[in-house]
Amino acid sequence: MRDATPQTIYLSDYQPFGFLVDEVALTFDLDPHKTRVRSRIAFRRNLAVESAEFFLHGEQLTLISAQIDGKPITPEVTDRGLTCDVPDGPFIWEAEVEIDPKGNTALEGLYMSGGMYCTQCEAEGFRKITYYPDRPDVMSVFTVTINGPHPVLLSNGNPVAQGQNHAEWHDPWPKPAYLFALVAGDLVAHSDRFSTMSGREVDLNLYVRPGDEGKCAFGMEALKASMKWDEDVYGREYDLDIFNIVAVDDFNMGAMENKGLNIFNSAAVLASPETSTDDNFERIEAIIAHEYFHNWTGNRITCRDWFQLCLKEGLTVYRDSQFTSDMRSPAVKRISDVIDLRGRQFAEDQGPLAHPVRPESFQEINNFYTATIYEKGAEVIGMLKTLVGDDAYAKALDLYFERHDGDAATIEDWLKVFEDTTGRDLTQFKRWYSQAGTPRLAVTEAWDAGKGAFTLTLTQHTPPSTATPKPEPLVLPITVGLIGEDGAEVVPSRVLEMTEAKQSFTFDGLDARPVASVLRGFSAPVVLAHDLSKQERLLLLAHDSDPFNRWEAGRTLARQSLLATITEGSAPDAEWLGALQAVLSDEALEPAYRALMLGLPSHADLANTLYDTGNTPDPAAIHDAVEATRDAMAQAFASTLSGLYDRHVVNAPYQPNAEQSGKRALTNAALALLTRVQGPERAQAQYDQADNMTQQLSALAALLRAGHGDKALAEFEAQWRDDRLVMDKWFGLQVSQAAPEQAAEVAQKLTQHTNFNWKNPNRFRAVFGSLATHHAGFHHESGKGYALLADWLIKLDPVNPQTTARMCSAFQTWRRYDAARQEMIQTQLDRILASPTLSRDTSEMLSRIRG
Ligand code: LYS
Numbered sequence: 001m002r003d004a005t006p007q008t009i010y011l012s013d014y015q016p017f018g019f020l021v022d023e024v025a026l027t028f029d030l031d032p033h034k035t036r037v038r039s040r041i042a043f044r045r046n047l048a049v050e051s052a053e054f055f056l057h058g059e060q061l062t063l064i065s066a067q068i069d070g071k072p073i074t075p076e077v078t079d080r081g082l083t084c085d086v087p088d089g090p091f092i093w094e095a096e097v098e099i100d101p102k103g104n105t106a107l108e109g110l111y112m113s114g115g116m117y118c119t120q121c122e123a124e125g126f127r128k129i130t131y132y133p134d135r136p137d138v139m140s141v142f143t144v145t146i147n148g149p150h151p152v153l154l155s156n157g158n159p160v161a162q163g164q165n166h167a168e169w170h171d172p173w174p175k176p177a178y179l180f181a182l183v184a185g186d187l188v189a190h191s192d193r194f195s196t197m198s199g200r201e202v203d204l205n206l207y208v209r210p211g212d213e214g215k216c217a218f219g220m221e222a223l224k225a226s227m228k229w230d231e232d233v234y235g236r237e238y239d240l241d242i243f244n245i246v247a248v249d250d251f252n253m254g255a256m257e258n259k260g261l262n263i264f265n266s267a268a269v270l271a272s273p274e275t276s277t278d279d280n281f282e283r284i285e286a287i288i289a290h291e292y293f294h295n296w297t298g299n300r301i302t303c304r305d306w307f308q309l310c311l312k313e314g315l316t317v318y319r320d321s322q323f324t325s326d327m328r329s330p331a332v333k334r335i336s337d338v339i340d341l342r343g344r345q346f347a348e349d350q351g352p353l354a355h356p357v358r359p360e361s362f363q364e365i366n367n368f369y370t371a372t373i374y375e376k377g378a379e380v381i382g383m384l385k386t387l388v389g390d391d392a393y394a395k396a397l398d399l400y401f402e403r404h405d406g407d408a409a410t411i412e413d414w415l416k417v418f419e420d421t422t423g424r425d426l427t428q429f430k431r432w433y434s435q436a437g438t439p440r441l442a443v444t445e446a447w448d449a450g451k452g453a454f455t456l457t458l459t460q461h462t463p464p465s466t467a468t469p470k471p472e473p474l475v476l477p478i479t480v481g482l483i484g485e486d487g488a489e490v491v492p493s494r495v496l497e498m499t500e501a502k503q504s505f506t507f508d509g510l511d512a513r514p515v516a517s518v519l520r521g522f523s524a525p526v527v528l529a530h531d532l533s534k535q536e537r538l539l540l541l542a543h544d545s546d547p548f549n550r551w552e553a554g555r556t557l558a559r560q561s562l563l564a565t566i567t568e569g570s571a572p573d574a575e576w577l578g579a580l581q582a583v584l585s586d587e588a589l590e591p592a593y594r595a596l597m598l599g600l601p602s603h604a605d606l607a608n609t610l611y612d613t614g615n616t617p618d619p620a621a622i623h624d625a626v627e628a629t630r631d632a633m634a635q636a637f638a639s640t641l642s643g644l645y646d647r648h649v650v651n652a653p654y655q656p657n658a659e660q661s662g663k664r665a666l667t668n669a670a671l672a673l674l675t676r677v678q679g680p681e682r683a684q685a686q687y688d689q690a691d692n693m694t695q696q697l698s699a700l701a702a703l704l705r706a707g708h709g710d711k712a713l714a715e716f717e718a719q720w721r722d723d724r725l726v727m728d729k730w731f732g733l734q735v736s737q738a739a740p741e742q743a744a745e746v747a748q749k750l751t752q753h754t755n756f757n758w759k760n761p762n763r764f765r766a767v768f769g770s771l772a773t774h775h776a777g778f779h780h781e782s783g784k785g786y787a788l789l790a791d792w793l794i795k796l797d798p799v800n801p802q803t804t805a806r807m808c809s810a811f812q813t814w815r816r817y818d819a820a821r822q823e824m825i826q827t828q829l830d831r832i833l834a835s836p837t838l839s840r841d842t843s844e845m846l847s848r849i850r851g
Helices: 217-234 278-293 306-327 330-349 371-388 390-404 411-422 534-543 547-568 574-585 591-597 603-612 619-648 658-678 681-689 693-705 710-720 724-736 740-750 761-773 784-796 801-811 819-833 840-850
Strands: 019-029 035-045 055-057 062-068 081-083 091-099 109-113 116-120 140-147 152-155 158-163 166-175 182-185 188-195 201-208 242-248 261-265 440-448 453-461 476-483 489-498 502-507 515-518 527-530
Touching (some): 116 261, 140 182, 217 306, 278 658, 278 693, 330 547, 453 489, 489 502, 534 574, 547 619, 693 724, 724 761, 761 784, 784 801, 784 819
Antiparallel strands (some): 035 091, 109 116, 116 182, 188 201, 440 453, 476 489, 476 515
16 A cells, blocks of 8 residues: 655664564464464563553564453554553453465565465564564563464574474564564474584584475585684684574565574575585675674674664675685675675765765665665775774674673764773764765875875765764875886785865875875775876886785776777777786786776766766767777787686686686686677587586676577576576576667567566566666666566566665666656656555655656
8 A cells, every 4th residue: 555654763862662572473474365363471570761652563464353451452453553551560462364475575574485484573563463562772681482284494593393293482582573583384404513613512503495406515614614713713602502504486686684594585595506606606696794793793793773784794895805704715705895886886876875984864664775884884994994903893883792792782872882981982983873975085186206205185965864964074084105107015005084075185204206005905985186297197007015005096097998989989998908917917916806907887887977066977878988998908908818818717626605706707807898899600519519507607698798609598597497596697687798770679578478577676676687787778768668567666666675675776867867857757656656556765756866
């Protein structure tokens, strides 16, 4: 039903709940359309709180009966929850409700996927299971009984009784309802064990559908590595006798950290060399780590309210990126994270959806699981660590765990542990949590040859936005090193701490004017404007000891070359190409790093830069410039690339490790370029010989782009028809590799394929996520891309509001484009907004985007 008056929730209105929950017992009698849930909850007044209003959340529930202390009552029920009179002293609330898991296509609460029951409660899904104070600051101990004709019946905590069609679970750790989970079905387990640092034996199980057993080994190894890493690096031990992970095909996001029972999108956990790419393996390892790390940063210490979401997500993303750096290459991980941050978070922070890392209001919290909360939230923690140093960070984290274990905490609590550990005042730093927008950092230089003094003058400015009309200066840790003319480092990295709008820093005692390498490691999430000459950038590209800035120098040269091609039609910069070739040939550099060097700024990145500098981006011109640049790279580097391909192609049995995947990244980047100049033979040969998905898929992509992919595409479909995760790739690749004028038609045609199950979020995203990120295709002047996406969002919204709302962000950059495109997009946005039953999720997103 359309919400007539969407309610806005404000951080400043926070009030604790007037009752405490001592214990919760839930009994589920499972049935596809008529599941009965009985709850028995021990409440007592929270005397620290004045208001004693007894309100329990509940949505889409059929109340069968309710009792207080054994006496039947008739509560006042609305579509949001219920209220009733309650005794002054402690009391027992009992209720029985009926729910319809099979009819639950929104995939929130208890629902069915491929014949199994599963749950997703974060953020506010538990209220679709039973009446409860569904808020993260209400924590309790849960006992769960499940009755149903299924071999596997799971819930949180430790198993206390198992029988035929019956199981009982007890979770001794008090938790909020959003961490509740239940799974039931005909599943098989891949099992292992882990001994914790104190010698506790933990049973580990990864539950999957029969047939998927062969895709579990990697996830299990990643889990054990995560458990070990959290002990070694953060001193955090696991705290139950059992840890279960379940793979589910229909899932709105990546995964969920329910206590002792993580539930994963099968795409985020199932892996095998034949069916998963190297990128899939790395992502799976990171997501398993992320959810596992939540056991401490999220579960043992949770959030007081949903405005504090970054407290658990930003910190946990930060922790999983540390883990990936340790498991793989720190430089490659940092660069990949920054590419992702610029692609998703900067776009969000510079458009109509901009919001602070800790938002101050929302209508639908599901709309705030954003790149800003997660990725910028992690950047803020990285900056904090840079400012206080590694030792103080470790001490502050120890204090955080000691002081707040068992709490529902806030950003204030988090910052206080850093203040108490270091004696620093973090009042100004806290603006990172309250201000939206990406700061711009301008750098100018002055050289005093007489004194040997080199001065950097830094100016920061955050563009105002609706979310933050008057931004104030932030604390910026800016890591800087100085390099001599010969490329040798004359001043090693040091952190400049900027707190004012404008500030100068002088380096003395220099023999000659140095070249400044500013913002090493991308030490703050800002847009940097540093007016280096081309020669200086070439020097950094050849010599910077900081791998991030070395890559960044190449990327900036690439961007400048592309912008000149777009706006002036000039040929790709030969000096940049020459310097890049030298880097590619440097066998001292890891292959994965060189593969990143071969990448170009994305179309969206170029569009944003153009818009930022006062130009209107033309998607077709951007596309043509990128193609021309790729052709020029292919021509200029052909023999180098051919040599790289032959030298690094992996013939050993497939391993998803950093070393092998780096080599494949490099040879596949080389293959993509070589196919442009040498024709399809090499790609066809790689396709025919591939024994792993990384080689197979990149060869298929190269063939498709070269216009020689039809045969391979048909073979691929025949080979993988029955593997839903591989078929997602098949669907996605055809759209992403389509020519701009065909992208919408290809997508549209795929929606008629018998295997296009649009109610499955992975499949929907495979087609429409690929369309939305195909810049020149989505923004094609015909407007076909806009109209097609709008048609399908209108269709999906009543079925799955969360995924619909998320996909609306494809339109968030609409103001960048010309008047004709703006008008076409507005027409589509209005068409979606006019749907008679638009969800709260989608209407909030669209009205924010529309402005
Ligand atoms: N907490 C989950 C994570 O680890 C995501 C939940 C999303 C709920 N809408 O990222």
